[in-house]
Amino acid sequence: MKVGLFIPCYINQLYPQVGIATLELLEKLKVEVVYPPGQTCCGQPMANSGYENESEGACKNFVENFKDFDYIVTPSGSCAYHVKKHYNIIEQTPSVKNVRNNIYELCDFIVNILKIKDVGATFPFKVGVHKSCHGLRGLRLGSCSEIVGDSYSYIENLLQNVNGTQIMPLSRADECCGFGGTFAVTEEAVSVKMGKDKIKDHLDNGVEVITATDTSCLMHLEGLVNRNNQPLKVMHIAEILNSQITETL
Template sequence: MKVSLFVTCLADLFYPEVGKDTVELLEGLGCEVDFPAAQTCCGQPAFNSGYHKESKEVAKHMVETFEGADYVVVPSGSCATMLKEYAKLFVDDPAWQERARALGEKTYELTQFIVHVLEKEDVGAVFHARATYHTSCHMTRLLGAREEPLKLLNQVEGLQLTPLSHCYDCCGFGGTFSVKMDSISREMVDAKVNHIEETDAEVLIGADAGCLMNIGGRLKRQGKPVKVMHIAQVLNHKQEG
């Protein structure tokens, strides 16, 4: 099966290992992974800030970039949601709306793709750690991917998952919210960090680099020893080391 990877700008620039693990994981599951090099960003920073003319141009570029793909796989619930929302930007432009809709239909968040398209739950990962999982807001509420990550993580050998209390509360990232309303954002991430500490986890796992950058950045600033990992990194972890 041929899949096109939209790695997301955060993974491309800040977390290349998330992209590498996604490629290796998908290849290990029998996929041929293409990386259309013209890809940029899903456009959320502009869209969520109300700059819709600007985000339309980005959307058009992304629609064109992935037009030839059979499946578009994204290691981020939030960015996958954005690709699926593109059609709403083109209500006055039926031709573009149709092209945007087509992209939305073939777009999958990574764990959704593995569970629903590849129909796999055990990816053969081995990872010995006490961990907890952060359910990101857009991935659960807007994309509806609630169970998929847990189905996959539950099959990882050696992984002890402790549920995160108040997991439904936002970590305070919210894209530009984190800098526009930084004092509120800080309180939100502090509440999240407290709940993570309550679990006694060594590792915080998540499926959205934005949330992980936020929570990880706060953990780092406070000198907390909790390690932050993207779910692709855990699922591509094959043996101890």
Template sequence: MPTIGLFIPCYVDQLFPKVGLATLDLLESLGQTVEFPAAQTCCGQPMANTGCVNDARPLARRFLEIFQPYDYVVAPSGSCVAMVRHHYEELLHGEPGFEELKAKTFELCEFLTDVLKIEKLPGRFPHRVGLHQSCHGLRELRLGSCSEVMGPQFSKVKQVLQMIEGIEFVPLTRPDECCGFGGTFAVSEEAVSCLMGEDRVADHEQAGAEVLTANDMSCLMHLDGIIRRQKKPIRVLHVAEILSGSAT
């Protein structure tokens, strides 16, 4: 049986541990052997995004060292997986095992559709749900189709969520627009970031969403902050929480 190395992003580990536990529960319920290497650290994305490449390189090497023994690496985060698959090239090019690491690292929903190829899931979630599709997931991992691109429309995240009985997706006006978080962008360009987030929340609200979900907790953290400050009647849940049955 292949063994999965569960990669939990640092902000999920520190602020949203329920998402990590939901991911573990989901994978184990599907018969997977999962290990959580306790030595794991940040993937280095915050440093790389702000141009501190030399500070990110030791973290990338540590990531490679820790996760190299596993058959797969799975994370409930499109942005962190995109860091490994697309941006470690600058940090780890030529390092032994790097190409294998890229090929076996997957975002959670991508792993369910492309590797496990699941066709059904148990559980029931009778709520009106707005799906936020994160930029990293769409434009780097190709987890879904972008509205500006001609061709068949698809979403791997929605494909998995549709397996849950009772879920109803609300129609958004801008289904693939950025939430405005962008990591340190939310700090350096706070006003723009907040306005973009308010636009996304308003879109979900006008569509009648009871629950706003996504496969990136960073986006949800940003949107949830806006929702709570504005006292909107919308609940925020990570996709893993819905899929694992830990959300009701």
């Protein structure tokens, strides 16, 4: 199995520790990982801003960099969703179809491709899971509260086997945090209120650390937490699954 690692632009620029944790975790799980140096943005920001046609170059570059891999893994549900669902704007060559079919969000890849439940991590804290919208309703990384059926969550499946971690139930578990890409810019007041409501839900339920599959959502929540001096830490799921922390943060 040859795996290409895609690190989204905002992680590369603002949260490089998430990219490092993803690489280290995959290597611990005995995955042959390659980081194509020519990779750039997947094109999602331009598409979300109404400039989808302007993103064709980014899409084609993505395919060129990852077309020869068995799987593409990324610590971003929204980027994985964008490639899977929105690359129909470019010609559907065999390479494009291969990339779209074989890109996976990190937890999805570990649970459903590697078939691993316990990654050997230690993280003795009370964790609240933020289920990002693209991952939840787009990639189906978990069950949605509005749909009657069996309850599941790939991120919680992995956290349940992390030594010392307590998953804290939330009152509104799959509610949006308000980030929504450019929504946070164009509708700032609404976005902030949604974020504050989400943080309150975590605080009310005794959460010490908020985690998610998308650093973009976590960036939004972390900004509000820091601005209001609230007693919460924000960490990407890759950092927790790669952790061997045995004492307080």
